[in-house]
Amino acid sequence: MIYVFDYATLKVIWWLVIGLLIVGFAVLDGWDLGTGILLPYVGRTDEERRVALNAVGPTWEGNQVWFITAGGATFAAWPLVYATAFSGLYIALILVLFALFLRPVGFDYRSKVHDPRWRSAWDWGIFIAGLVPTLVFGVAFGNLLLGVPFHFDSDQRSFYTGSFFALLNPFALLAGLVSVAMLTMHGGFYLQLRTDGAVHERSVRAARIAGIVFLALFAAAGVWIATGIDGYRITSMPSADSAFAPALKTVERVTTGWLANYSKYRWTIAAPVAAFGAGLLALALIRRLPTTAFILSCVSVASVVFTAGFALFPFIMPSSSVPASSLTAWDAVSSYRTLQVMFWAVVFFLPIIILYTSWVYRVMRGKITTEHVRENSHSLY
Numbered sequence: 079m080i081y082v083f084d085y086a087t088l089k090v091i092w093w094l095v096i097g098l099l100i101v102g103f104a105v106l107d108g109w110d111l112g113t114g115i116l117l118p119y120v121g122r123t124d125e126e127r128r129v130a131l132n133a134v135g136p137t138w139e140g141n142q143v144w145f146i147t148a149g150g151a152t153f154a155a156w157p158l159v160y161a162t163a164f165s166g167l168y169i170a171l172i173l174v175l176f177a178l179f180l181r182p183v184g185f186d187y188r189s190k191v192h193d194p195r196w197r198s199a200w201d202w203g204i205f206i207a208g209l210v211p212t213l214v215f216g217v218a219f220g221n222l223l224l225g226v227p228f229h230f231d232s233d234q235r236s237f238y239t240g241s242f243f244a245l246l247n248p249f250a251l252l253a254g255l256v257s258v259a260m261l262t263m264h265g266g267f268y269l270q271l272r273t274d275g276a277v278h279e280r281s282v283r284a285a286r287i288a289g290i291v292f293l294a295l296f297a298a299a300g301v302w303i304a305t306g307i308d309g310y311r312i313t314s315m316p317s318a319d320s321a322f323a324p325a326l327k328t329v330e331r332v333t334t335g336w337l338a339n340y341s342k343y344r345w346t347i348a349a350p351v352a353a354f355g356a357g358l359l360a361l362a363l364i365r366r367l368p369t370t371a372f373i374l375s376c377v378s379v380a381s382v383v384f385t386a387g388f389a390l391f392p393f394i395m396p397s398s399s400v401p402a403s404s405l406t407a408w409d410a411v412s413s414y415r416t417l418q419v420m421f422w423a424v425v426f427f428l429p430i431i432i433l434y435t436s437w438v439y440r441v442m443r444g445k446i447t448t449e450h451v452r453e454n455s456h457s458l459y
Contacts, residue, residue, distance in 0.1 A: 092407075096152060101384070106144055109269075113131075115261070117201055122276070125451055128189065129447065131188070139182070155416075156412075167226075174214050179207075180203040208265075218250075219253050219257070220247075222393075227244075228400075230324060236403075255295055266285025267360065268375075275447070292357065293357050309336035312392070315409070324409045329396075340389070350385045353382045356381065357375070393407075
């Protein structure tokens, strides 16, 4: 085994790796989820809905793997975060899981029966499978910024003291709406690039409306964080070589605490600026430069995730009930050797995955039309 980095550096690297996996999921599977949300609007006829579905059909399963990989990486690199989140937020995660069940069966079974009622039911199932996870993911990020009510006892057992409905507080719901509007916009940008005719025109309109709503809600959430939500700050902790001991540090809640990293590391301000600026520019260029507009949409979505990540760092899962139990990138991680082994696995496999994904999208490029759907009716979704 080649040991290149010290333990503290590896902790930061794995914070970046998991962040990039979440970004990959938000960008790539984001337009799939957005397409599902837009399906009842952009597709007024059965053929038009099949156009929209087949625009994401060849790649949506591969895109969803980024979410699974992020979950697996969290289990391996941040075991305390995985255990605490999956036990305390169990109902929310099960809700996402059951909603996602509707996607594969919806895609596979929708077009096997010609009954309009059958197809309409699966269309609404795909819509739910796009809307519910998107909303819950946004609500989850909102609650992370507020703090989650959990704590550890002397035996390092975690106890969640909140409820599912407590997660649906005003700020978290605003964050959920930001997520829904953002990915609806993203799905519209993807569909306008991959379709033509009526579906293309409706996708452009949907992207514009959702984009305006997203930018307004994103700005409102930023103002709320700056003026009405306390952040967290570590005041003392063991050395950076420690792990699995979150209760040994001391944490305090501070007004405008989530803005501290933006003051300390000025370059991080690029994330919220890019999120807003790229989104605004994408809306302006959607007619003249559709490919550029779509790329800018990707930049905007990625920058929103980075905005939240930079604000939270080094916190991963703050505790609102016992702040000292908050999980951070310093004390919620696996052992030094585990992080080293996984680091070399990432160095080897991640470039292969990126190259393969790029090749797939190159092969599958081009527009999906109603004529193409008619000619390949039995082989397409």
